[in-house]
Amino acid sequence: MRIGNLSERLTLFTDLGGVDVEQASAGRFGPDPQAAYERWDEFTQWAAVNQGSGEAKPFDMKDLGAPAPRPRQVFAIGVNYPTHAEESGSDVPDSLLVFTKWPSSFTGPVGNIVLSGDRVDWEAELVAVIGKHADNVAVEQGWDYIAGLTVGQDITNRAVQFRGPFPQWGLGKSFRGFSPSGPWLVTTDEFTDPGDLGIGCTVNGQQMQKARTSSMVFSIPAMVAELSNVVSLEPGDVIFTGTPAGVGVARKPQVFLAPGDELVTSIEGIGELRHRLVSA
Numbered sequence: 001m002r003i004g005n006l007s008e009r010l011t012l013f014t015d016l017g018g019v020d021v022e023q024a025s026a027g028r029f030g031p032d033p034q035a036a037y038e039r040w041d042e043f044t045q046w047a048a049v050n051q052g053s054g055e056a057k058p059f060d061m062k063d064l065g066a067p068a069p070r071p072r073q074v075f076a077i078g079v080n081y082p083t084h085a086e087e088s089g090s091d092v093p094d095s096l097l098v099f100t101k102w103p104s105s106f107t108g109p110v111g112n113i114v115l116s117g118d119r120v121d122w123e124a125e126l127v128a129v130i131g132k133h134a135d136n137v138a139v140e141q142g143w144d145y146i147a148g149l150t151v152g153q154d155i156t157n158r159a160v161q162f163r164g165p166f167p168q169w170g171l172g173k174s175f176r177g178f179s180p181s182g183p184w185l186v187t188t189d190e191f192t193d194p195g196d197l198g199i200g201c202t203v204n205g206q207q208m209q210k211a212r213t214s215s216m217v218f219s220i221p222a223m224v225a226e227l228s229n230v231v232s233l234e235p236g237d238v239i240f241t242g243t244p245a246g247v248g249v250a251r252k253p254q255v256f257l258a259p260g261d262e263l264v265t266s267i268e269g270i271g272e273l274r275h276r277l278v279s280a
């Protein structure tokens with residue numbers, strides 16, 4: 001099923017439109033999209049039975065927000081595709097490279113993003129949302145802790161990321177609007193193989209990234225295992241899972257986003273993000 005955030009209200013998306021969960025459930029579930037993850041099993045069981053019974057209304061993609069808008073924790077994984085390691089001149093990591101994107105940088109799947117300089121870059125990423133509390137999870141059980149998958153962009157100001165004596169990954173990737181996701185969360189049962197999805201992005205129609213998520217160095221179950229060995233993962237936590245080759249900073253010559261550019265990010269079986277870059 002497809003679940004998301006329509007005008008800050010928890011919504012089920014069917015082929016006919018959006019079903020408001022609070023109305024369709026007669027108040028059993030509240031309107032807050034983030035709260036759904038706290039009762040994920042109960043919510044998805046209700047939704048599986050009832051998603052066709054509510055009134056599906058047409059909606060405007062511009063009114064969609066991030067499917068998990070206020071996570072307690074956001075994890076982002078660096079250098080998680082061999083092709084991106086190679087273009088970055090780094091070795092393929094033998095353990096997870098983890099940083100964060102602060103949730104105040106979250107935004108929805110459609111709209112404008114304000115450029116914070118002239119070295120702002122794209123990173124198409126599959127985003128996973130945690131569906132239940134996780135401590136010391138085995139790799140084999142990793143998918144059981146995932147509520148679903150959505151499309152993300154890890155937009156990055158390269159000048160800030162690499163300024164000073166030590167990298168500033170969190171800051172360079174957390175300008176307002178730099179963490180879009182959506183258009184909705186797709187539960188893992190919807191995919192033939194949730195570990196093998198086509199991913200890519202275009203800038204002004206030109207293909208910049210194109211890969212399959214099966215080429216990740218660390219799979220999503222491996223991330224859940226390794227992260228949960230250190231920290232407790234909580235329902236609604238968000239993981240940006242890394243980007244494949246084709247980022248602008250690694251190109252010769254380098255390419256960065258400019259005012260007026262249209263960035264479209266897509267993942268097979270989920271949908272797309274569509275953003276216009278604008279000057280400050």
Ligand code: ZN
Nearest residue numbers: 123154242243
């Ligand atoms: Zn990234």
